[in-house]
Amino acid sequence: MSNFDWNNLQSFLAMARAGRLTVAARRMGVDHSTLSRRISALEDAMHVKLFERRPEGFALTPEGEALLGDAEEIESLTVRMGARLHADTSKLTGNVRMGTPEGFGTYFLAPQLAHLSHKHPDLNIELVANPRSFSLSKREADIAISMARPNQGRVYARKLIDFGLGVYASRNYLASHAPITTRQDLLAHGWIGYVEDLMWTSELDYLPMVDRNIQPKLHISNVISQLTAIEGGAGLGVLPHFMARQSPVLTRVLPTEIHLTRAYWLITHPDTHNLARIRACCDFLTEQAFARGSDYWMSELA
Template sequence: MRKFDWDALQAFLAIARAGRLTIAAQQMGVDHSTLSRRVASLEASIGVTLFERSSVGFLLTPEGERLMTDAEAMESLAMRINARLDDPSGGLTGTVRVGTPEGFGTYFLAPRLAKLTAAHPDLEIELVANPRMFSLSKREADIAVTMTRPTRGRVYAHRLNDYALGVYASGAYLESHAPINMFQDIFKHRWIGYIDDLMWSTELDYLSQISTALMPALRISNVISQAAAVSGGAGIGVLPCFIARKEEALVRILPDEIALSRSYWLVSHADTRDIARVKLLSDFIRTECSGSEAFWGRWP
């Protein structure tokens, strides 16, 4: 029976997910030539070509696609074995990573992690609060909070909560610009919004929901910086109410005429969701959200 080199399979997975040798090598912490040799050795041992090498990177061949499925299954099994070896008693040790939108991670989750870390001092938690999508199949995170329910992949999704959004401006801005007393007045003002090609979710396209005629004069890639710009008087913008209430300078505009809502979803991968530390963090986030309805609501 042919013996497989697990290091070679890990190299294969890293390149398949990254698409480029140099990026995969950085992620694995090895030299790119070492990674290349491992994949070449794997191809030689099984007698097939796993990648098409091109100027744009490494693309899986049909044989590579088939191996990818089996290699990921082996990886998941290895992760479960390692989890048991970390603590044979089934305790909570090791590292668990959660990827979230920056608003959720910064304003909601981060301040609540103290109670979890105090209860489980041997557990290492990594919070990645970035404006992006996280691929659980590529192991970019163990669990993720998203703004839409995934429709593909071997994942489980749980709706955490809905949250309110509104249009805000600073008091100083409103004092020095034309009054906003009715809906048509909003077209006389400078708007702050997202950069189109950096809008990582269609759920962030707030302005077109209000009016397709609205175009931002100032475009910013993340909501925390948008809130700072609105608070600083650069214009008016749509913000989650749970963020806006942290900015004392902000005033809600036309709250009865313009009120939006969005949802957060908790997503876990089928292969790893039952690992104790992953389940613990998932359950913690769900519990915290279910007991915080007022946090997500309309303000003022």
């Protein structure tokens, strides 16, 4: 292809990952007509059709699927070249998207972002705090925090921190319901759990570890909404200590008997792992997590 343009290939990758023209254009920072024009130019240069338009969005044709692997290899090469050419950490610029579970992102990380921005004022930080897994190969995030170590894919992963969880209820709920002095008493109470088919990792399946006979009547897809429902007196639920301690109305149930532990994992892609801005943000996350100390992560006490 004598008229190959890297911008067109980037546009192809954005569309392949997003599946929708407007979403891909927003990620590229261009309008949708520019993105469409670039993809058309790439199709003309290659003499193939790369996408089929369907009701749910754009899907790759067989020719598009064949191009995808090569395009990602070229993208990886340009990233590695950029990392070598811009290794100076004295003044970091560019974008870093951090994808995290919603509780970690909202209750721990978001309050620390002022420190990161002050340290690197020219860095553009994007925090995506959602109850989901993030694909680094699809560039959904540059840094991902997960509750499980990835067992597939080409990634760097290391444990960031362990954290503790317990059973919590509101003081008003406990005052107006049967007392809880043993595990058996738990079965007489209402419970809040996850929407099973929206549970993004098996690490969230806490209730069988408390008692296999617990059957929640209220199912909520994310931990922040679970916390507010528990605060409102909807029943009992399992919450991380670092979140529950910030509520003035919650109290821990059977604290000496029920102890749950999970971990957060810090994950980066090999192609971007050594970028100065990625290293700086990973170092910041690690420093802030350890600076809180074990009591912050493992105890319900402030």
